[in-house]
Amino acid sequence: MALREWPAYKRIPIDVLSASGSELLLSDGRRVLDLYGGHCVNTLGAGDPSLGEVLAQQWKQWSFATNLLDHAPRRDFLAAFEALMPAGEWSVFVTNSGAEANENALKAALAITGRSKVLCFGGAFHGRTAGAARVSDTKRAAYPASPFEAVRVAWNDIAGAQAAIDASVGAVILEPIQSLAGVQEPAPGFLAALRASCERAGALLIFDEVQTGNGRLGTFWASQHFGVMPDLFTTAKGAAGGYPIGLTVARSAIAAATPEGLMGTTFGGGPLALAAAAHVARRIAAPGFLERVRAAGAEFKRSCVRGPIASVRGEGLLLGLVLQTGLKAAAVRDALLAQNVLVGTCDDPAVLRLSPALELPADAPARLARALDAITEAAAPSIRSTLAPSAARP
Numbered sequence: 001m002a003l004r005e006w007p008a009y010k011r012i013p014i015d016v017l018s019a020s021g022s023e024l025l026l027s028d029g030r031r032v033l034d035l036y037g038g039h040c041v042n043t044l045g046a047g048d049p050s051l052g053e054v055l056a057q058q059w060k061q062w063s064f065a066t067n068l069l070d071h072a073p074r075r076d077f078l079a080a081f082e083a084l085m086p087a088g089e090w091s092v093f094v095t096n097s098g099a100e101a102n103e104n105a106l107k108a109a110l111a112i113t114g115r116s117k118v119l120c121f122g123g124a125f126h127g128r129t130a131g132a133a134r135v136s137d138t139k140r141a142a143y144p145a146s147p148f149e150a151v152r153v154a155w156n157d158i159a160g161a162q163a164a165i166d167a168s169v170g171a172v173i174l175e176p177i178q179s180l181a182g183v184q185e186p187a188p189g190f191l192a193a194l195r196a197s198c199e200r201a202g203a204l205l206i207f208d209e210v211q212t213g214n215g216r217l218g219t220f221w222a223s224q225h226f227g228v229m230p231d232l233f234t235t236a237k238g239a240a241g242g243y244p245i246g247l248t249v250a251r252s253a254i255a256a257a258t259p260e261g262l263m264g265t266t267f268g269g270g271p272l273a274l275a276a277a278a279h280v281a282r283r284i285a286a287p288g289f290l291e292r293v294r295a296a297g298a299e300f301k302r303s304c305v306r307g308p309i310a311s312v313r314g315e316g317l318l319l320g321l322v323l324q325t326g327l328k329a330a331a332v333r334d335a336l337l338a339q340n341v342l343v344g345t346c347d348d349p350a351v352l353r354l355s356p357a358l359e360l361p362a363d364a365p366a367r368l369a370r371a372l373d374a375i376t377e378a379a380a381p382s383i384r385s386t387l388a389p390s391a392a393r394p
């Protein structure tokens with residue numbers, strides 16, 4: 001008899017004993033600066049004491065409740081999030097993950113428009129359930145049949161999208177910044193053009209803010225950063241600071257028109273997740289928090305174009321480090337890890353991703369810069385051989 005884990009992941013070969021804030025403590029005694037943050041999940045950093053208190057307190061008070069019952073964390077969560085919503089009337093449905101949140105947004109949009117086609121984008125990632133996978137552009141999306149028709153347009157192809165969004169399209173779904181694709185930002189005018197095309201065709205615009213939401217870009221939502229409002233949006237990952245949650249948010253008129261029974265969940269919207277999300281939302285809304293996110297992002301951009309890094313793109317603390325030509329992200333990631341800094345990779349083998357805790361140690365950009373310098377000087381041959389001598393700055 002033997003039980004193994006399904007080999008779904010190619011794991012990074014470190015053994016983490018514990019974590020605090022943005023520091024991982026490894027079993028060999030090393031301390032590693034975590035600039036990956038569990039892909040945007042650890043909003044407040046690992047083991048945040050006040051979030052721990054909230055969860056412990058809520059567990060004692062009422063650990064689980066069916067969605068048929070009302071409770072104080074539900075009201076408190078609505079109050080905390082209401083303060084952070086874009087202008088207008090919104091309604092929220094709470095589930096457990098990003099894929100589930102997107103599945104509900106797509107289902108609601110198609111039910112309301114009575115249409116069966118969704119427009120999505122090259123490079124997109126929206127999750128691994130049937131609908132979310134169908135609108136994702138990766139090998140991970142494999143299903144033998146699709147629950148709806150999907151049309152894929154190249155990212156930032158304004159003319160292609162305008163032509164494709166016609167009266168047969170029920171929903172257009174996109175990440176305002178494509179993360180897994182390599183932190184691909186929208187071209188100027190792209191989001192506004194999609195908004196206008198959806199208006200014209202009667203299609204609903206869905207923003208997947210699973211990564212870009214919850215303060216990540218230095219505004220609470222990406223829609224506020226870009227000044228373009230969707231009809232529905234979703235989030236998950238960092239919304240409850242590490243406690244599983246998914247949110248599907250729609251204009252209240254859309255939510256009110258959704259057929260009864262279309263959406264439901266056992267665990268979603270339980271008191272623990274809601275108490276955690278309310279706490280995280282209030283922390284992000286505290287004076288100075290989002291300014292610090294913007295400042296930290298600007299500091300990474302300023303200080304990390306050195307050694308193997310040719311340029312930095314993205315907003316706030318969702319950043320893509322574009323490597324010098326010829327370098328491989330996995331090799332640079334491993335070399336940085338040997339210098340005790342953890343960064344992420346993505347679908348683009350020439351890009352590293354930073355998605356750290358939003359509460360970061362002030363010296364995090366300097367520590368990454370030092371590690372970049374160290375790998376440039378000491379460098380693994382795979383890195384050194386591709387670096388032009390002038391590219392490495394002391």
Ligand code: PLP
Nearest residue numbers: 097098099125126127210211236
């Ligand atoms: N949407 C985006 C933009 C994501 O990055 C992810 C996960 O990485 C998902 C959706 C799916 O979220 P989950 O893994 O919680 O289902």
